[in-house]
Amino acid sequence: MSIGSEKEIRHLAKRHRKAKVFASFCAAVTWSGVVLLAVLLYQVSIDGFAWLDWQFISSFPSRFPERAGIKSALVGTLWLIGLVALISIPVGVSTALYLEEFAGKGRFAKVIEVNIANLAGVPSIVYGILGLAIFVRYFALERSLVSGALTMSLLILPVIIIASREAIKMVPMSIRYAAYSLGATKWQTAWAHVLPSSFPGIMTGVILALSRAIGETAPLVMIGALTFVAFLPEGPMDSFTALPIQIYNWVSRPQEEFHQLAAAGIIILLVVLLIMNATAIYIRNKTERRLK
């Protein structure tokens, strides 16, 4: 085909058509994902909305759908968030700080890095098995909030570490050099300058990790979070249930009403997640503005 011949022009038109079709295809696929999300949320809402009332939030589960409520599960989940945050944030951020500020490029650091990358990909149910064997059985912590919190913390630790490392890496070296040149030690520099500057990024990563922890069911099933809990936990050593477990339990029942109850539970769960993410975005914006 010579340049400018009729054949080439027709071929060019075909190529352009192909490009247009391709672009439209990609766009359609992407937007259908948005549509899908909307459908999913809509479906859940109409199924469960009717059951959402104060009685639902303030009652314990029951064999009778009209009397069943989500109180114990909600409280259990809140307890869990608190304990998991308490355990995983210090350990995760400390690890990230260690890897970025203190460890060299030596083999020790590399081994830890590889470990974390692999742990990030381990299925959550394996963490459940680990928690069962180590926390519930070996340390005899029974099926308590502590067991659940420790297991979930191990699960989300890689996420927190990786996200925190990214945030810490973004602090420019020039700030550290300035601090060192004033006779500051590595920790003084990390505490006074690196951590505050990377705080927004770390916070975002932490919230993402905690959101994941809230939605995970399999590990809690493994360590034995109970499915019919008609009391509120009063301390970390008490047994408990959690939102995803309760939802799973209700979905597994054949009766239609329990499915709707499950939908209502899902709405509550999504609301909790929404609040957490909104808090993260708020904190991130607030601290980012302060740094500017």
Add this chain to the structure above:
Amino acid sequence: MTQKQLTETPDTDIQSPVSGDTSIRQSRIRWGEAMIKGWLGLCAIVSIVTTAAIVILLVSESLNFFENVSPSEFFFGTTWTPLFEPSSYGVLPLVWGTLIVTIGAAVIAIPTGLASAIYLSEYASDRVRRIIKPVLELLAGIPTVVYGYFALTFVTPSLKTFFPDIQVFNALSAAIVVGIMILPMIATLSDNALKAVPVSLRQGAYALGATSYEVTTRVVVPAGLSGVMASFLLAISRAIGETMAVTLAAGQTPNLSLSMFESIQTMTAYIVQVSLGDTPTGGIAYQTLFAVATLLFSITLVINIVSQLILNRFREVYD
């Protein structure tokens, strides 16, 4: 330029921050610093301990299992009935269940995820990106039980209108739902990989008279291929490890059939089944849990390692 006068401030009432007479040698060990470094290092070791614990636990209990059941029965047997008589320990039905759900999910998620990534990185305006990116994050953040619920109450009934023979618990529903679950992962990671390809590469291709389709498929995607492939592998690994959605959608029936309309059991669903039931510790049934878990762990580990290798070895370095 006028010379500014140095202010005469009496030095006596300002304590000097530095005493010029102290030796620059280490006068005292910085205990605080050492302890802090110790604590930080200890935290870092938690990851190593976790990995070690997982490996030791799984391997030791699996060895116990293989004292009672021969590996050939386990790996090549086609009947899985460990919990009732007559007991049979062939794991292939579970592996098959995991396989068809994963492949089904991949067939759905890989083309659509990649197409979304291409749309986001090559075609979408900033405004569109600002809408779609959060949507993807939301989709990724939805808990797996919700997808299980969605499968049971929406997907399966919808499928029934097209395929009336489909069972309440079926593999297709699970595959669809898991596909939706891993789609955001592929889209986001691939988008990152494609966005990392420098604009100059695209511009060079456009300058030669290529269409957007040609630039995308012949220049951009090949350049970002390592990241794209790594995202596929990570998503597949995630699909293999998925538990609750498949348990709810596909049921608990170990089944080697080729039909996707029937109930199957994945490795993960089996593990949940055992732990929800009253299985005595130490019995053979309890050990099957670890054997299956070890198999699951090994498969995902291999996939993750391969994906990391691809990322590290074949990543294009643009400079």
Add this chain to the structure above:
Amino acid sequence: MSQVSDSSTRDVSQPKMHKKSVLEIRDVDIFYGENKAVNNISFNIRRNRITAIIGPSGCGKSTLLRSLNRMNDFVEGARVEGELLFANENLYSNDVDPVEVRRRIGMVFQKPNPFPKSIYDNIAWGPKINGFSGATDELVEKSLKQAALWGEVKDRLHDSALNLSGGQQQRLCIARALAMEPEVLLMDEPCSALDPISTAHIEDLMFELKEQYTIVIVTHNMQQAARISDYTAFMEMGDLIEFNVTKRIFTRPAVKRTEEYVTGRFG
């Protein structure tokens, strides 16, 4: 005459420094991995004087400067051989604490790097973490006056340092370093990122600081070196070509290569 027993860690071969020099560079080589960046350099830094290090890009002057306060420690694979004497110790001997060294030898960098904090906190932080518990307000004021910045910021000490202009930020960094009352102030091309007016401000500043501090400045601006320094070291490709009183370097240099550089025939 009784034998006075010094502290047992006193080395018999205690290096003695010339009483007028605050830093002595003796046969120093600096390597980055296998690469030798600085080759067998020796000269002294005299107290209360400004010593300039000049030379074309890549000649090793910044590397040498960074080794004077052990900032090279943060570069992977950097290695220093030879002796760098300060306070009668070799900076690189094993029992020297680099944090201590940096307390007493301060640095100002090429690009201003204030902390993303208030002006006040920028200056107060260094002394605070080093145990200063005295009158911080006065220290901040004194340092800002020494850096000729007080007048411009005295009403907004608690504003963010990032709101200052480039020249002001650099003077803030100088004030921050001065708050530590270092014995030596190292300056690595401090004006290269600034406009001519800010540069002139800072050059004036250095004249005044000379009375109290010792300054070592790396600069690629020959005219600047000629204007403000007392001694000049000319480096090329890691070697010290010539070290002398500034006046001589720029009017009657002893080495032909020096003459070629300062008359602009290369570099």
